[in-house]
Amino acid sequence: MAAAQPDATEGVHAAMSGTDIIHEDSDDILAAEFALGVLPDDQRAELARRVEIDLPFARLVAQWEERLDPLSTEFAPEHLPPAVKRAIDQRLFGARPARRGFWDSLLLWRGLAGAATAAFIVALALPALQPVPERLAGSLTAEGTSVTYLAVYDSATGEVSLAHLSGDAVEGHAFQLWVARGDEAPTSLGVIPAAVSTRVAVDAATRALMTSAAHMAISLEPPGGSPTGLPTGPVLAVGDLLDI
Template sequence: MNYLEQERQDALAVSYVLGSMRGKARLRFQGLLMQHLSLRQAVWRWERHLNPVVEQLKPVMPDASVWQRVTIRLGWRALEQAPPPQSRSYWKETFALALVACLALVLLLPRLEPVVPTQVPAQLAIVQNSQAQALWVVKWEQQQLKVQATAAVQPLTDADYELWMLPENGQPPISLGLLPQQANTERALPPSVNGLKVAALAVSLEPKGGSPTGQPTGPVLHTAQLVQL
């Protein structure tokens, strides 16, 4: 079974959210949720769609005879103590409510459009020197920053290159960490950049280990613009 098909994921997610998926099937599906992000997103979408519908249903209290039959079945009461069976009206009412709920879902589901999570487009910047040689390739994607150093980067032993984000609103530069002098690196973006528009990226020369103040202390060597991919 291909669990990555959108229609199949939606069908499984609806069954899981409504509780009609039970037993081994539910346990197996919970294992798949740990493996596939798209399945978890489908469950989240349908929970947002269906939970408000379920919350509007009024709770139905079972007839007292139901509890009595349960206690007898478990051996908590003797059979001769059980009262005579009552009318089946309770079960008819319960069935009617369930039927109404199912009809409501049938009418509602075709109108529900799955909510697609907002994806922030990836952005790319190429930091160049004065000879237009590429030094670093910076990829800004979701909450991750990926940096690839090129062979044109001049290695330093007593200092470091530090990358900065320059906010469009004029706030002070925000450090994005040290730049690799070779190979590549990947790190999470700091929470302080959330919600801010980027005017440019900048590279400064800092003491070994980075700026001691949280702001650029050395000369700004390079700047670069992020371009949407």
């Protein structure tokens, strides 16, 4: 008696995974493979029928087709004659062995195709998953003082760049930089060199404060900075942080 034939879909899934760890593809991966046109004819026909009756899956396919469409705008589809394709394969991969063996395994090539497809999809998705660096800027100044700075915060480096525009150091005192949100108590970013441009590293715990809802200020403090952890002297310059 002939052995029962395995289900075509299960065979494709097993071949596409290449291992026993992954047993079936998610609908999102299937939709991407369907849009890319890399599936075998029988599975593609099955998914085409599913697109007609499964609205959520049809939406996934439409999203992937829209995402992939810009990649094909400069290329016209072309069906190669078998002889031409064999010549291209020969040029790219060299002569094929005369007998069937490891490198002729359909299961292997489908597994490699599945791995390549997965890598391609991950490459497309990575830019969307990466956090977008944030840059904030503020003009720090105040009435009654000549001290003016331009502050720029870059979340990618975790640093505040302070460009000194005007104002002199005050003998026997230090300039201290602060950040605060609304009416919250300010957090010190440390003592800065007075009346010069500089860069200040923002520690990991304080970076959460660095948003467009915050403002920065520079106060006049005793040498070494405020002894209380809060501003004790007059505010020489202050300004809101804005997205740039």
